[in-house]
Amino acid sequence: MxxxxxxxxxxxxxxxxxxxxxxxxxxxxxxxxxxxxxxxxxxxxxxxxxxxxxxxxxxxxxxxxxxxxxxxxxxxxxxxxxxxxxxxxxxxxxxxxxxxxxxxxxxxxxxxxxxxxxxxxxxxxxxxxxxxxxxxxxxxxxxxxxxxxxxxxxxxxxxxxxxxxxxxxxxGLDKPTEKDDDKMQFTNETTKAAVRDHIKQAVDKKLIDKSWLDKFDNGTMTTGDYEGLKLIIAQRS
The missing domain is CATH 3.40.80.10 (Peptidoglycan recognition protein-like)
Structure with missing residues (x-):
């Protein structure tokens, strides 16, 4: 909602x-x-x-x-x-x-x-x-x-x-728990590395907080998280 x-x-x-x-x-x-x-x-x-x-x-x-x-x-x-x-x-x-x-x-x-x-x-x-x-x-x-x-x-x-x-x-109140299916999935290591590099560069430039990189590294970042981050990074670049 x-x-x-x-x-x-x-x-x-x-x-x-x-x-x-x-x-x-x-x-x-x-x-x-x-x-x-x-x-x-x-x-x-x-x-x-x-x-x-x-x-x-x-x-x-x-x-x-x-x-x-x-x-x-x-x-x-x-x-x-x-x-x-x-x-x-x-x-x-x-x-x-x-x-x-x-x-x-x-x-x-x-x-x-x-x-x-x-x-x-x-x-x-x-x-x-x-x-x-x-x-x-x-x-x-x-x-x-x-x-x-x-x-x-x-x-x-x-x-x-x-x-x-x-x-x-x-x-949130719309869904009680985060489903594993929501978490980011990668078909190959090259794509995964590219996404991580994008997030790390934004952290290094202080566009987003380092906790987002930590979330990516521990495997809990969702596709929705990353889509939102891309918008924030683009706005602050």
């Missing part, structure tokens, strides 16, 4: 280049007083009002809606001075008291975090070592400069454990 992304970019935002593309950040609003049917719009309005101090690139809520309010690949003010310059995108999840609505919001949240990581050319792994999708809590515990520990407590309150969240980020 794919989702439409509503683009409603806020005006007057700061425009700073990233130091590096390492992370996509997973947040939640942390606002237990805003869980009603208008929670998403309330959060966006509030962020627009306070954008000089805090803003992220995307919001998710309202029954699976996705709203982009700031550009990706530019500094956003969402996870502190140490994490912000390294974060391609930062995604906030609006709260709800309706568990059926939460299921729709969560599905869109997972989809968006995975999509943004692929767009950024970083691993689709939550809170692992190296680059990838990071919770705000991971930034607090590993980089500092912030004290927030979202989104785990809210997800837990809605029945999503930390382990489940990590699995859903890894596998």
């Amino acid at each position: 794919t989702y439409a992304i509503e683009k409603r970019l806020m005006s007057g935002l700061p425009n700073y280049a990233l130091e590096a593309i390492k992370y996509v950040i997973a947040h939640e609003s942390g606002n237990p007083n805003n869980c009603g049917p208008n929670a998403l719009e309330n959060e966006i309005t509030n962020m627009n009002r306070n954008k000089a101090k805090a803003f992220t690139s995307h919001w998710v809520g309202g029954g699976g809606r996705i709203v982009q309010i700031a550009p990706v690949n530019r500094v956003q003010y969402g996870c502190g001075p140490k994490g912000n310059p390294l974060s391609y995108a930062q995604v906030e999840l609006a709260r709800t008291a309706d568990k059926e609505q939460f299921k729709k919001d969560y599905a869109a949240y997972i989809w968006l975090l995975r999509k943004l990581a692929k767009d950024a050319g970083i691993p689709v792994i939550l809170d692992g070592t190296g680059n990838g999708i990071k919770s705000h809590r991971w930034i607090t515990h590993n980089l500092g400069g912030t004290t927030h520990v979202d989104p785990y407590s809210y997800l837990q309150s809605m029945g999503i454990s930390e382990e489940q969240f990590k699995l859903d980020i890894k596998n």
Whole structure:
């Protein structure tokens, strides 16, 4: 399943280049007083009002809606001075008291975090070592400069454990596990070597993260991974 992304970019935002593309950040609003049917719009309005101090690139809520309010690949003010310059995108999840609505919001949240990581050319792994999708809590515990520990407590309150969240980020919600048939297959060593050389050259030029070469070498890269990488490499060359 794919989702439409509503683009409603806020005006007057700061425009700073990233130091590096390492992370996509997973947040939640942390606002237990805003869980009603208008929670998403309330959060966006509030962020627009306070954008000089805090803003992220995307919001998710309202029954699976996705709203982009700031550009990706530019500094956003969402996870502190140490994490912000390294974060391609930062995604906030609006709260709800309706568990059926939460299921729709969560599905869109997972989809968006995975999509943004692929767009950024970083691993689709939550809170692992190296680059990838990071919770705000991971930034607090590993980089500092912030004290927030979202989104785990809210997800837990809605029945999503930390382990489940990590699995859903890894596998997505459309297919429970990655099939061996999806992994790249080669009819000869010459073709395999050519593909590896293409990836290695992109790593050497710092167009993509080295973890992609590691994924190729350990045999877990899928055809879809490589097709996405080719687009990213072409865009950044």
